[in-house]
Amino acid sequence: MGSTRLLRDYVKANLGMYATGVFFIILSNVTQSFFPLVLGHLTDDLQQKTATLESIARYSLTLLGIGVTYGVLFGIGQYTNARLGRKFEYVTRQKLFRHFASLSEYYFSRHGVGRLLSYVMNDVTAVRESISNGVNQTTNAIFFILSAFVMMSLSSIPFSLIAGTLLPMATIPVIVVFLGPRIRKRSLEVQESLASMTESAEEQFGGIRVTKTFAAEEMASARFGASVDRIRQNQLALVRISSLFQTLLPFMGSLSMVLAVLIGGYMTLTKQISLGSFVSLTFYLRMMMTPLQQIGNVINMMQRSRASLERLNNLLAAAPDIRERPDAAELGPGGTDIQIRNLSFCYPGSDRCALEDINLSIKPGRTLGIVGRTGSGKTTLVKLLLRVYDPPAHTILIGGRDIRDVTLSSLRSQIAYIPQDGFLFSTTIRDNIAFSNREAMEDEMKQAARDAQIYSSITELPQGFDTKLGERGITLSGGQRQRASLARGFMKHAPILILDDSVSAVDAVTETSIVRQIRASHKDKTTLIIAHRISAVKHADEIIVLDEGHIVGRGTHQELLAQKGLYASLYSIQEEGTRHA
């Protein structure tokens, strides 16, 4: 994808508004270019003593008129372009967010979240600056210089004098071509180091509890300091080259001025041009200095934003790993039996398979328990069911359909997945529980909270269900978080319910009540319960035991105990632990 694609599409979509902004800025410049001309005429009148009080007043009013008209026209143009810039920021951030939402977990595990955040913040802002300020200043500078050039040519200033004095300025494109790519390269380095810093900050803040409990603040701040230092070095490198660039352009302008004074002064003395022409010429050159400075800034800014634009375009070009087939069908709420056939799966880049040759059949309304040591592949199995990662073709079927042939939304709407970490959003408990259905009735939400055994804990809080959680609210305990996330899962009323070690942080008594509740109120649902504690699965219709990606045992609780395999030994260790507790 070309580095300008995002911008090109945006400009195309807003061409009318762009043209309006640019048009007003051009008009303002044409207006302003009359200023030195009027001043030149006044000088000539004064020198030839033809000026009267009345004509001086007229000249003053004309200059005032030029000033006011310029201000109004430029203001409108600047405002229009600034609006376009802000709109770009808004549209692009939304676009990025939608794109992020379509990317897989694998993508996020490869790119740090902090880094992606930096793209959304720093890079979008860098491009926005070039859209509003960049367009304003470029149009302003180019058109002022052009108008001034045309006005000078139309005036009585000899063309050879104009051409001679403008010669140093003609080197500007050469300087731009030479230094521009270097500025862009260094800008890219700055943006990269900013992204690393955001990533590091995100990680440090996320892990602040670990840092504090290990009294490792020194080490953490040294690590963070290193990423800040990298930014400083990269920024200094950028500042050096940008400063050189920004000084070279006005310097060329000053050289033009020196030539104008030398040659123009001589021609005025020898009466080849009038004093008015000399004043106009020097005034025009003086007025070109600011646009020249602006061009320097703008090109700097443009190079920086091109680097950002490149990163944004690359980001938007990243294709989601999990894609729907063009002819993907809807998975209906009907048949929810799950068939897993000869399923083997290795994570991308991993040489060891997380699952090997898994065969399973779960009939609708039945409960499957999955136990196994840590790292045995339990969560992987669920991730494949949800297509967080794509399983090989024809290995997982729901309701007789290969899950790769159905739309992602219809698949995921059939499954209520309750992960172990019990992640809650920084909003009210109500919004967290009613996440899948904000319109849900109060009673329905309260029932979900009761089923998850969290109701009384919530009502004891001063603001009950309206209690805010997260950074600016209260923090629930690990077990409370798990139960709130369980209530959120119940609220989905999906025909397949998956608990991924979702009650590991609650005490044994609460766990038993939750499991009993699930058996009673989810009788008609297909349920998968992953657990380390055998007490959470022992009532399941079937239990499978995973070990190093293989099913090493299956049957009911009693059957597995009789097999005296891994399950029986896990059970006896846990029973032993309970007795000693």
Ligand SMILES: Nc1ncnc2c1ncn2[C@@H]1O[C@H](COP(=O)(O)OP(=O)(O)OP(=O)(O)O)[C@@H](O)[C@H]1O
């Ligand atoms: N995103 C990933 N990329 C590469 N390997 C992974 C990834 N996620 C898990 N694994 C590996 O796959 C194997 C199975 O992991 P999985 O999370 O399924 O285990 P688990 O049985 O759920 O463990 P636990 O009980 O600790 O949650 C492990 O060896 C793990 O290191």
